[in-house]
Amino acid sequence: MAIDAELDAIDWKILRELQGDGRMTNVELSRRVGISAPPCLRRVKRLEDSGIIKGYRALLNTPQLGFPVVAFCLIGLQHQSDQELKAFAEKAKTWSIVRRAWMVSGETDFLLHCVARDLTTFQTFVIEELTSTSNVDTVRTALTIRQIKDEGLADI
Numbered sequence: 001m002a003i004d005a006e007l008d009a010i011d012w013k014i015l016r017e018l019q020g021d022g023r024m025t026n027v028e029l030s031r032r033v034g035i036s037a038p039p040c041l042r043r044v045k046r047l048e049d050s051g052i053i054k055g056y057r058a059l060l061n062t063p064q065l066g067f068p069v070v071a072f073c074l075i076g077l078q079h080q081s082d083q084e085l086k087a088f089a090e091k092a093k094t095w096s097i098v099r100r101a102w103m104v105s106g107e108t109d110f111l112l113h114c115v116a117r118d119l120t121t122f123q124t125f126v127i128e129e130l131t132s133t134s135n136v137d138t139v140r141t142a143l144t145i146r147q148i149k150d151e152g153l154a155d156i
Contacts, residue, residue, distance in 0.1 A: 007052075010035060014043055015052070019152030022056040059150075062115050069116040069143070073130060074108040076138035084135050085109065091133060097125045108140070119143075 007015075013033040017024070024032075030040035047053045062068070077084055085103060092101045092112060100113040116122040122143075130139045 011043060067115045067117055069119055069122050071114045071122055071144060072142045073112040073114060074140040075110040075136060077109045077135050078137040079135055080109060
């Protein structure tokens with residue numbers, strides 16, 4: 001697969017290290033990748049400015065925060081015009097239960113990653129929000145049982 005950016009071995013090391021710990025200091029990062037701090041900082045800034053590093057955030061343990069229900073919804077629209085696809089995408093952005101969303105190819109049009117406090121909350125969302133949204137034709141859901149892997153792009 002072609003890469004849109006010119007990255008050398010040090011850039012790849014920086015990306016690996018930051019995925020493991022995005023809060024480490026630049027001094028620690030430079031030590032881990034084997035260069036001094038000033039060029040390390042310049043490289044990180046270049047990776048951020050180019051959009052390769054999109055941002056930084058805390059990874060939360062949602063069950064410990066009272067959100068143990070994780071589910072995926074596969075949404076099929078009645079019509080897939082550009083306007084209809086954009087309208088659904090904008091609507092999905094307004095639902096707080098939806099944490100991540102993708103437009104996909106194949107039998108469905110959108111894949112929604114949902115997190116809820118309980119099964120009733122998720123069911124209410126599906127019945128009262130998703131199925132009643134204009135242009136929605138099909139809604140299939142998959143409740144997760146247990147997460148078995150959660151990693152960044154490890155083999156880079």
